[in-house]
Amino acid sequence: MAAAVQLFIQDDQVVIDNGLVQLTITNPGGIIIGIQYGGIDNLVELNNPSLNGGFWDLNWSETGSSTTRGQFDTIEGTTFRVIVESDEQVELSFSRMWDPSLQGEHAPLSIDKRFILLRGCSGFYSYAIYERDEDMPAFNLNETRIAFMLNIQKFRYMALSDDRQRYMPLPDDRLPPRGKELAYPEAVLLVDPIEPEFRGEVDDKYQYSCENKDNQVHGFICFEPPVGFWQITPSNEFRTGGPIKQDLTSHVNPTTLAMFVSTHYGGLDLVIKFDKGEPWKKVFGPVFIYLNSASDKSEAITLLWDDAKRQRNQEVQSWPYSFPASEDFPKTDERGSVSGRLLVQDRYTSEELTLANGAYIGLAPPGEIGSFQKECKGYQFWTKADSQGCFSIDNICRGTYNLFAWVPGFIGDYRSESTISITAGCKTDLGDLVFEPPRDGPTLWEIGIPDRSAAEFYIPDPNPLYINKLLINLPAHRFRQYGLWERYADLYPDNDLAFTVGISDFQKDWFYAHVNRRIGDNVFQSATWQIKFEVDNVVQSGTYSLRIALSSANYSELQVRVNDSEVNPPHFTTGVIGSDNAIARHGIHGLYWLFNIDILSSQLLQGYNVIYLTQAKDDTALHGIMYDYIRMECPAPDNSSED
Structure with missing residues (x-):
């Protein structure tokens, strides 16, 4: 029979142990500083310059902030309580109540972090209850998550899915002079890594992002001894943005995350804005940290990953859990x-x-x-x-x-x-x-597939100087390579993209992202794309409809002109939209936008016509849009003469 769960309370830390897993948590802070399992004294790292162990954190800003970043807070608890203590289960609470005297230092939230260890369970659970009441000031919540910084020397192999697994570089490889920062801090070229096999690769945590619906299990493997550390999320109910919202998973450091709220691939539209005195309560989690081991080192990767997926399925089947003690988590x-x-x-x-x-x-x-x-x-x-x-x-x-x-x-x-x-x-x-999907008349022509993604369009080969080797032979993930937006200028050095309906193939001739062309150091030029088409007989008594669905927009303005590339103002403009940054972050989509544009029959010509699409914001290389689908509809047939 499995050993009983034991609890040991000390002045500055708390230890819970079920014979398989031993957790050491700061008292009353609620930071995990020790995970003992499988012959390893501590699975988490405690010697990083800043973030160590396992912790809940958030990023917040004052109301009115125009950015997605603010103050970082690791949510140190101030009160420790034992919620459940038995041979079968220990549940601990580390809470921090809102203190008005700390306004400006802490987010105006009361937070109760919970940790659960069960008898015979090879892992532990964590969830948190966030709450606001009528006395709290306004603020913005930009991000919250639970993060684990794993033992750097032990955990070198990362697994996200059956096809995205690899040995990872070391954290020092990202720092100068071994690493060279590229267009933004997260993307680093490994110029002199400690292990030569990584030389010339790009490392960027966003290359390992995943949609919510698929983000159920990921983590790292240690080989001496063979041990797996897995973050399992059995439900998406507490995540934000819907099933195809993308977010971070695991990455170099080694770091494993369970993201709950973030602006990744959504930008300012995904900041949670609270008014003064606005009450709110939400339970994030529980998520499960699963630990497993293998006896056969030669088959460790397969054995540990397959077992992690099996455990994932078991956790999903067990949702909603019956054992969390909080009444705020509905059974x-x-x-x-x-x-x-x-x-x-x-x-x-x-x-x-x-x-x-x-x-x-x-x-x-x-x-x-x-x-x-x-x-x-x-x-x-x-x-x-x-x-x-x-x-x-x-x-x-x-x-x-x-x-x-x-x-x-x-x-x-x-x-x-x-x-x-x-x-x-x-x-x-x-x-x-x-x-009843939007529709005014029969299709004259269409480009793409309406699926909220730009994946069907032409995704270029990466620059050989900026390659992540993991992605080379993964066609479904080729859009995750770094710097693909820069290939537009290589393919169209002088003239912009021109697509001829009936002749061009959107899989080969429609670039995946409408971006700016670099014409000098930090100097960019807007690109105007053309859609060329013919109309045999212009219907004079009706209005044509142009429907443009975007799968991403980042500080962009799409201007539409019909048969006149210079007319000002344009026939249609979206205005400045979006801040999802999906192009830079290797996401084939961000937020979905749909625009319906009326085109008068007088604007069209019998025969040859051109629609000009201009992305007018040319400040940086990363201002741009991705199209999902474009359709031109004829006016609805006049059926008034029918009986």
Whole structure:
């Protein structure tokens, strides 16, 4: 039988031990300074210049801030409590209540960090309760997470997925003179690494990002002895931004993260802004830190990774957990479910209703169409519809929601007309729901695939001087190589991209990102792309529709002109939009934007026409957009004469 869980309380630290894992946590700070497992005295690093061990942290700023970065806070607790102590389980609390005298030094939040160790469990759980009341001042929450800085000498092999695994450089390799900073601090060229095999590679933590829906298990492997350290997130309900919001995972240092709130791949739109006296409470987690070992060193990678995935599946099946003691974490019988079927009605592609095969369907706090991707204060619950458009979402926390959805192959967003109330134990059948995607008339031409990604467009080979070897033979991840935006000027040194409908192939002839061309040191020139097309017979009695879906925008302004590249003002402008920085951070998408532009028949010519697309912000190389899909629609046929 597994050993009982034991608790040892000292003046400045607390130790919990179940015979497999021993945790040492500062008292009352709640910082993990020791993880003993598998013959290793301490899995975490304590000798870094700044961040060490395992800790919750946040980044916050004063209200009105126009940036996504502010003050960094490792959330040192001031009060320690034993919540549960038994042979089967120990749950500890390290809390910090809001103190008005510390205004300006701490974020106006009360935070309760919890750690749980169970009998026979090869790992531990952590969650935190963040709370605001009516007496707290306004502020912005930019980021919060739990982070682990692992033993530098022990953990050198990182695994994120079946195809993204590798030995990692050392932290010193990133520092001058061994490393050379590139366009931004996170991207470093390894010019003289300690281990020569890494020479000439680019290291950038954003190359290891992952979408929320896929970000369930990642971590590091030690080989002497063979031990794995894995961060497992069994649910996305407490993460922000929806299922395809991207975020960090693990990276050099070695560092393993569980991200809960961040502005990565979203920018200012994902900052949580609290008004003065605005109450709020949210539980982040629990997440599971799983530790495993292998007896066969030669097969350690396969054995440890496969076992971590098995444990991931077990944790997902066990959600919501029954053992967290806080009443703020709702158990299974306190939650509800919804089910239904989503259909698509697009009369210009099919006279019949279309099954929403593979649709992303979720519940999020009430808001405007598409608001879920910028929603950060509440909980979200997502699933994918089956081939028949049927869906079921279980274990939904009590509350009021809208149902949101989008369907690959169709532009736009679905949102339920009425809100949905979830109560304990409810099983709500929504029946058949019909999504009518934006459409005014039949398609004249289209470019791309409406899937909220630029992955189908031309992604160039990386500059040989800036390569991450892991990504060379991974076609699905080729967009993660550093500096691909700079290849635009190599491919189009003099004239900008011109795409001819019916002749050009968007997979080969449409560059993945509409960026500026470098023409000198820190001097850039806006690029104007052309879409050339023919109209056999211009419909004089109607209005054409140009629909432009963007998968990313970073401090950009898209201007649209029709058959006149010089007209000012342009026929349409988005204004300055976006701050998702997805181009620099190797993300093939950021936030989704959809623009519907009316084009009068008088603006079109019988025969040859050109639409000019200009990204007008030319301050840096990284101001740019990524397209998801473009479609020109003819005016709707006049059926007034029909019986």
